[in-house]
Amino acid sequence: MYSSRNRHDIIGNSSLNAATAFKRLGIALAALLVAGVALVWAMSLFISADAVREHARAEIRAATGLDPMFRGGSSVTLFPLGSVSFDDVSLGEGQETALTTERLTANLRFFPLLVGRIQIADVRLERPTITINVDQRGRSNWTKLFDSLMRSRAPTKRALTTISAIRVEDGSIVLSDKSQGLTEQFDHVQMALAWPAISKSFGATGHFDWRNETMDASVTIADFSAALAGDMTGIKLRIGGTPGKIAFDGSISSVPTLKATGTLAADSPSLRNALRWSGQKAPPGGGFERFALKADTNVVGGTLALSNVNIELDGNRAEGVLTFAFDGRRTLQGTLAADALDLRPYISALRFVSTDQRQWNDRHIALDGMSGFDVDLRLSAGSVLLSNAKLGRSAVAANLRGGQLVLTIGESLAFGGIIKGAITLANANNGMNVNSHLQFNDVELDSCLSQLFNLRRLEGKGNLTLAVDGSGESILAVTRTLNGSATLVGTDGALVGFNVEQLLRRLERRPLSGGSELHSGRTPYDRIAIGLKITDGKVTVQDVKIEGAAVRLALAGSASIPARDLDLTGTATLLSPATGNGFELPFVVQGSWDDPMVLPDAQILIRRSGAAAPLLNAVRGKLNRDTVRSALDRLTGQPGVAPAAPAAADAKPQE
Numbered sequence: 001m002y003s004s005r006n007r008h009d010i011i012g013n014s015s016l017n018a019a020t021a022f023k024r025l026g027i028a029l030a031a032l033l034v035a036g037v038a039l040v041w042a043m044s045l046f047i048s049a050d051a052v053r054e055h056a057r058a059e060i061r062a063a064t065g066l067d068p069m070f071r072g073g074s075s076v077t078l079f080p081l082g083s084v085s086f087d088d089v090s091l092g093e094g095q096e097t098a099l100t101t102e103r104l105t106a107n108l109r110f111f112p113l114l115v116g117r118i119q120i121a122d123v124r125l126e127r128p129t130i131t132i133n134v135d136q137r138g139r140s141n142w143t144k145l146f147d148s149l150m151r152s153r154a155p156t157k158r159a160l161t162t163i164s165a166i167r168v169e170d171g172s173i174v175l176s177d178k179s180q181g182l183t184e185q186f187d188h189v190q191m192a193l194a195w196p197a198i199s200k201s202f203g204a205t206g207h208f209d210w211r212n213e214t215m216d217a218s219v220t221i222a223d224f225s226a227a228l229a230g231d232m233t234g235i236k237l238r239i240g241g242t243p244g245k246i247a248f249d250g251s252i253s254s255v256p257t258l259k260a261t262g263t264l265a266a267d268s269p270s271l272r273n274a275l276r277w278s279g280q281k282a283p284p285g286g287g288f289e290r291f292a293l294k295a296d297t298n299v300v301g302g303t304l305a306l307s308n309v310n311i312e313l314d315g316n317r318a319e320g321v322l323t324f325a326f327d328g329r330r331t332l333q334g335t336l337a338a339d340a341l342d343l344r345p346y347i348s349a350l351r352f353v354s355t356d357q358r359q360w361n362d363r364h365i366a367l368d369g370m371s372g373f374d375v376d377l378r379l380s381a382g383s384v385l386l387s388n389a390k391l392g393r394s395a396v397a398a399n400l401r402g403g404q405l406v407l408t409i410g411e412s413l414a415f416g417g418i419i420k421g422a423i424t425l426a427n428a429n430n431g432m433n434v435n436s437h438l439q440f441n442d443v444e445l446d447s448c449l450s451q452l453f454n455l456r457r458l459e460g461k462g463n464l465t466l467a468v469d470g471s472g473e474s475i476l477a478v479t480r481t482l483n484g485s486a487t488l489v490g491t492d493g494a495l496v497g498f499n500v501e502q503l504l505r506r507l508e509r510r511p512l513s514g515g516s517e518l519h520s521g522r523t524p525y526d527r528i529a530i531g532l533k534i535t536d537g538k539v540t541v542q543d544v545k546i547e548g549a550a551v552r553l554a555l556a557g558s559a560s561i562p563a564r565d566l567d568l569t570g571t572a573t574l575l576s577p578a579t580g581n582g583f584e585l586p587f588v589v590q591g592s593w594d595d596p597m598v599l600p601d602a603q604i605l606i607r608r609s610g611a612a613a614p615l616l617n618a619v620r621g622k623l624n625r626d627t628v629r630s631a632l633d634r635l636t637g638q639p640g641v642a643p644a645a646p647a648a649a650d651a652k653p654q655e
Contacts, residue, residue, distance in 0.1 A: 082108030230255025244268030287345030302327030431473030460493015
């Protein structure tokens, strides 16, 4: 057995031998590197710069299928790293020119250069301008260039190129589509293209500036040659920035027409801002902020069909199918279903009244954001939340064509009943046209009228029909032009704020006792019927009858919608159980419809008062002074009170 000292000696000798071996290996590698550098330097003395330039031209032609035009000077560097640069380079000629660049630099592969072979590793384009022109027939200036590129990708020629990457630095892309009237420019383009020199795939990643926003982009094509030929191939696309993000995973082909299938996902923190950024007019009103979409996608030509749609907008989530058409006029069609819809963001900007709730809103309304596209959308929801009303299960169709929006309510369960009808909005004379035909069947009148029309004076169940139209640049202007009609028939309810029966019974006993009860209490009714005609904002009361077990009311007169005031006359009848007729009292209703004044006919009350009748006759000159004194005594309850002294102007001057 070895001693401990011997083992230590053996280990030390092994470590020394390993260190020596590594040192010798390092010296050998360094010598090899020096030899390689020396060889490259030596080869640079024998390789012709003209040969390098011609070989670079051939490589670019083989890689792209395009014949480059070199208008400027060139330079060749072979040591320590090989590269060749060309100034003022273009691809294509005349009207077919598709790309121009201030400088094209091709970097040469190091190891092939050691044996005298020239191979391009990658190409760098400095400040290039890529021009894409599409004519009225949809043909692009890149069509012939793509054909050349496809021929260069043939299997027999694929091995002729060694270019594996193309980099674009500070470039610009100019897009002009005459068929769509579209012109766009992308600046500060920084892109790296993984050129398919060996594999079939193609990839590009980078960023660019569009409409003052920096957008990141990446695309991967599974089979570049198949894509050039228009055959189906896999594709992954990502574009994202501050306005939003969009991603597509699927397959695509372009022959005989554009086709794509896959999964589409998109989201934006503000759809309204994204539309403005992209040059589109945002819809009028509010909302259209947070947006997200995911769907199965099928593109054929100018039609984009989305199935299994999951869409979110302003917190509203819905599922269904959507179809976009881009060939000609832009059109959106589809069917969506949602558990709940909150429409408050979209109608929040459309305030009907001012902040004090006493006047109509006079702010300008413009619907010009509805003229750039067409919509045919059907929407169903379990519940719908408006500004101050909540509807139950609802089915609504929205049709927008030529700037005219028609909202058709197929059926909406609301206020204990059903709502049906249609509302039409159209842009006209820098304002809007409004046309409404609505039916409220068997609804709770108190909740319906208070939540929709801010009227809180009527209870019961009933039917309401409303057919009006008007136009103007504001809500106030629309009210001045309203024409149409309205009817209401209700049963088993009450007038709120008026106890007409109690008032009539009191006035029947004491006509001059006052009417403090006019603004309190309730007046029950068995049936109410109202018929109104509207002409230029003025409402004519054609028929108003309120019938109850103890009281019957009838009204006539007019009301102003712009001024929000009333001028009505009526008769209240206290019914006698025996005859059905009884005490009648005419009255007037005047003032603001938010807080009207209801005043009984004073002359009728005076006539019915036995104590005050002599005063009325005295005014008419039928009674003498003693009779008037007697009447005053009965009214005041203070016998012997003399009439007031005559005014100073009528008194006889003292002597």
